[in-house]
Amino acid sequence: MNSISQPKLLPFLITTWILLVAIHLINLLFAMQLNYYGVIPRESSGLYGIIFHPFLHGGWSHLINNLISFSLFSALVWQFKPNRIWLLLVLGTLLPGLLVWIFARTSIHVGLSGVVYFLWAYVVFYGFVRRSIKSVVISIIVIFLYGGMAWGVLPIKEGMSFESHLFGMICGAVMGYIYAKQDIKNSGSLRQKIEKEITSL
Template sequence: MTDHTPKPEAPWGRWVQAAIAVAVMAAVLIVVELIDTVMNGRLDAHGISPRSWSGLVGILWAPFLHADFAHLIGNLLPGVVLAYFVVLSGHAIAVTAIVWVTSGLGVWLIAPSDSITIGASGIVFGWLAFLIVRGVFNRDVWQVLGGIVVLVVYGGILWGALPGTAGVSWQGHLFGAIGGVLAASVTARDRPGAPAIDQGGFR
């Protein structure tokens, strides 16, 4: 007989996979912005137009679109770091999906009717909120400490979830952060009915 017991995955393997996933994400955003630049920004019209049926479709496309490379880089600088740790959490798809929809619907519902909202910052805020609070929902001391570190390093951007800065979608930031907290609750290991999962490592 042959023992087919799978070997445990080396921690560095997950780290490399997470880095590759984040690099692919960043590359896609850069390519889209290059195409948009060549098209003189015409893609930006496909962002979220509040309270219109066509604007609902914009929820899907808005995070891929940015006003210019300065806007994109402003989101990528914190985004790639936060995304990396969200991927390591093992819940990247679920967290991102929840944040994406929550942020987009929030913009669609309460943003000014004459605006078109674009950019991935709502998702960045959601990732940030998720990493800050997930340890509380998981009752994990190390995750709580990690959340405190994330809060100290990146918490200053949370002010962007408040009204005040012209041209900034505080609605997307606020609802993105709400989505991050919701995602932390939904993916928590200890929530009622959640299956026991051996997550191991930094998850």
């Protein structure tokens, strides 16, 4: 399945870059007014942001940094189960977005970084729980190269939505654990079925 789905990764990433850059250009034309569609905690008008916040950014550096990280972690998720990326993106948008709306500081929270932290934590936890050679190697590489991202869940930088990072990381870790356990169970069942068929010959 991976070998069949793998070529779709590049079009997916190119489409993502084009879409988010186009939205940012439109936002600039409207003097960044689209950012009012971000998550505004505990405000009814801020509920729209649970869906829209990953598409909105505060500036070019914010957007480009998020797109680079997003592309990397999407590619790593692709190595596990390519067809799962769509569900993970929905979960990585809605779950952290909802938690930000409920618990975060009163502000406007925008950016793809919550999804990025979701994918980062998913890759790490999935790899170590799944415990295949490939998944563990990927997790170790991610921790070695991007372990510093953990500082982003702390309120150490003014104007940064650390809540999006924190809730994205928590949700990604939970989903990585759940899906790894599910895949272990499914692969075990398949292995047992094959062994049973062999022994019955």
